[in-house]
Amino acid sequence: MSGVILSIKDLQVSYGGIEAVKGVSFDVHEGEIVTLIGANGAGKSSTLRSIVGLVRPRAGQIVFDGEDITGQDTTNIVKKGITLVPEGRRIFPDLTVLENLKVGAYMRRDRLDEDIEWVYSLFPRLRERSWQAGGTLSGGEQQMLAVGRALMSRPKLLMMDEPSLGLAPIIVRDIFSIINEIRKRGVTILLIEQNANMALQTADTGYVLETGRITISGTGAELLSNEAVQAAYLGT
Amino acid sequence: MELFDKLLPYLLSGISVGGQYALIAVGYTMVYGILRLINFAHGDVFMVAGLMMVYVSTWAPLYVAIPLVILLTVLLGFVIERVAYKPLRRAPRMSVMISAIGVSYLLQNLALYVTGGLNKNYPTIPWISDTVSVFGATTKMVTLVTPVLTFLLVVLLVQLINHTKIGMAMRAVARDFETSSLMGIKINNVISITFIIGSFLAAIGSMLFFTNYPGVTPTVGAMPGLKAFVAAVFGGIGSIPGAVIGAFIIGICENIIKGLDTLLTTFGVIQQPLGLSTFADAFTFVLLIVILVFKPTGLFGEKATDKV
Ligand SMILES: Nc1ncnc2c1ncn2[C@@H]1O[C@H](COP(=O)(O)OP(=O)(O)O)[C@@H](O)[C@H]1O
Ligand SMILES: [Mg+2]
Numbered sequence: 007m008s009g010v011i012l013s014i015k016d017l018q019v020s021y022g023g024i025e026a027v028k029g030v031s032f033d034v035h036e037g038e039i040v041t042l043i044g045a046n047g048a049g050k051s052s053t054l055r056s057i058v059g060l061v062r063p064r065a066g067q068i069v070f071d072g073e074d075i076t077g078q079d080t081t082n083i084v085k086k087g088i089t090l091v092p093e094g095r096r097i098f099p100d101l102t103v104l105e106n107l108k109v110g111a112y113m114r115r116d117r118l119d120e121d122i123e124w125v126y127s128l129f130p131r132l133r134e135r136s137w138q139a140g141g142t143l144s145g146g147e148q149q150m151l152a153v154g155r156a157l158m159s160r161p162k163l164l165m166m167d168e169p170s171l172g173l174a175p176i177i178v179r180d181i182f183s184i185i186n187e188i189r190k191r192g193v194t195i196l197l198i199e200q201n202a203n204m205a206l207q208t209a210d211t212g213y214v215l216e217t218g219r220i221t222i223s224g225t226g227a228e229l230l231s232n233e234a235v236q237a238a239y240l241g242t
Numbered sequence: 243m244e245l246f247d248k249l250l251p252y253l254l255s256g257i258s259v260g261g262q263y264a265l266i267a268v269g270y271t272m273v274y275g276i277l278r279l280i281n282f283a284h285g286d287v288f289m290v291a292g293l294m295m296v297y298v299s300t301w302a303p304l305y306v307a308i309p310l311v312i313l314l315t316v317l318l319g320f321v322i323e324r325v326a327y328k329p330l331r332r333a334p335r336m337s338v339m340i341s342a343i344g345v346s347y348l349l350q351n352l353a354l355y356v357t358g359g360l361n362k363n364y365p366t367i368p369w370i371s372d373t374v375s376v377f378g379a380t381t382k383m384v385t386l387v388t389p390v391l392t393f394l395l396v397v398l399l400v401q402l403i404n405h406t407k408i409g410m411a412m413r414a415v416a417r418d419f420e421t422s423s424l425m426g427i428k429i430n431n432v433i434s435i436t437f438i439i440g441s442f443l444a445a446i447g448s449m450l451f452f453t454n455y456p457g458v459t460p461t462v463g464a465m466p467g468l469k470a471f472v473a474a475v476f477g478g479i480g481s482i483p484g485a486v487i488g489a490f491i492i493g494i495c496e497n498i499i500k501g502l503d504t505l506l507t508t509f510g511v512i513q514q515p516l517g518l519s520t521f522a523d524a525f526t527f528v529l530l531i532v533i534l535v536f537k538p539t540g541l542f543g544e545k546a547t548d549k550v
Contacts, residue, residue, distance in 0.1 A: 060420060080423040089424065096421040098414050109414050112407070113426035159426065 017066035028218035044215035087162035099141025110158030260493025261392035265447030266470035269440025285467015319441025353460035478543025
């Protein structure tokens with residue numbers, strides 16, 4: 007297996023008195039798709055948000071590409087090659103689709119044509135809506151735009167916070183097939199989901215997060231066949 | 243035709259004052275758009291710009307004084323933001339507002355200290371102080387220059403916001419700090435640029451305004467500041483075209499009210515002057531109340547989509 011690109015050691019996050027993440031450790035290898043599944047409130051978003059510096063962890067260490075990035079500014083972390091597709095997509099509603107893509111490449115100074123072309127080929131619906139304001143897109147299109155926008159920074163690690171939330175099953179399937187497509191480009195993916203089924207089918211490695219702790223881990227296939235996972239997250 | 247002749251001088255000064263309000267109003271509306279803060283100190287920055295011109299022009303020729311005062315005003319706006327607002331980024335909005343009121347009084351007190359409360363005569367800027375005659379009405383060149391310059395600056399600004407990378411960042415930050423920082427945008431730089439633009443326009447506005455005004459006093463920024471603020475609310479706070487249109491409407495209405503007595507007596511509507519010009523300032527605030535009651539979001543205001 008190739009090298010570790012992201013390593014989380016004993017991560018703890020708390021909000022005032024509430025402990026949201028209580029000592030989480032895991033590694034993400036280069037080129038892998040890793041998923042963190044768990045119920046609402048398990049601490050999934052808090053984990054991703056602390057990796058990208060939107061919340062300051064109370065304790066623990068985050069190492070990316072061999073460098074300790076714990077507690078650094080978001081803009082610095084993003085510059086090193088991590089990007090987050092945030093929960094709820096957070097498209098800029100009054101920027102056009104094309105501007106939303108360009109703003110995703112804000113830190114870059116080189117030409118963007120090829121990348122825009124790539125994103126449009128992944129999501130042809132975005133090309134048709136290039137001049138439309140982001141806020142006028144449907145939920146599924148906004149999710150595509152959020153993923154496209156994240157890709158524009160040419161990330162080494164793409165993190166996604168519940169990309170399937172609130173979307174129709176057909177669109178969810180689309181999004182997951184595109185996640186596979188993105189991985190083929192050598193982008194490492196860390197995905198968190200409540201929709202465990204699709205996530206585990208796509209992922210190489212999975213972790214189950216329960217009330218701020220990792221309780222089960224294994225390959226995607228192992229978790230899919232795990233009885234506890236089936237009972238709690240797969241509804242079978 | 244007689245109506246036109248009588249109305250013209252008031253219309254001209256209305257358009258001129260409107261342009262000056264517009265240059266101040268843009269600063270209010272941009273800062274509100276990005277920070278959701280009513281920058282109470284903005285009118286005082288305008289006053290300080292006037293005062294700095296008074297002092298700088300005593301030792302420097304105008305071709306040095308004008309750019310220097312613009313630069314110093316921009317610096318003042320930048321420093322105010324860094325010192326008084328930036329440390330409160332995560333604080334409740336009310337705290338920032340109180341900080342803004344504090345800065346406003348601080349600037350007024352400093353001005354009082356420096357001037358001793360005396361009225362300071364503004365230097366005469368050549369050319370724009372020249373007298374010209376327009377369709378028989380005599381006025382200063384500044385009356386004609388103001389609307390043109392205002393229009394140019396606002397068009398430039400709108401181009402900057404809609405068609406440059408930094409403008410795109412400003413629009414993104416105005417919507418969503420957190421997601422903007424995920425894009426690698428340095429929020430604090432974008433906010434600083436907003437204050438720099440606002441102060442730059444206020445400095446230009448002060449040069450135009452004081453050229454036609456008796457002098458600079460520590461509280462002279464309050465009224466134009468307030469009017470510009472009402473203009474921004476009227477146009478829909480956060481909207482630049484809204485603020486500009488609002489400012490022109492207020493400037494023109496206010497000056498027509500100032501001329502109402504003359505107009506009405508000329509046409510025999512009333513026999514003697516009623517002193518209606520007293521209500522010129524009150525008009526602005528009546529307008530504010532009317533907007534807040536009937537269309538709280540103003541002419542071009544966004545719907546109540548509060549920033550998360
Ligand atoms: N900004 C916040 N302030 C206070 N509590 C929070 C905040 N964000 C999350 N929490 C709490 O932390 C816990 C974990 O939340 P989160 O990380 O969002 O979980 P998940 O993404 O798995 O649903 C929850 O109990 C949630 O209420
Ligand atoms: Mg979440």
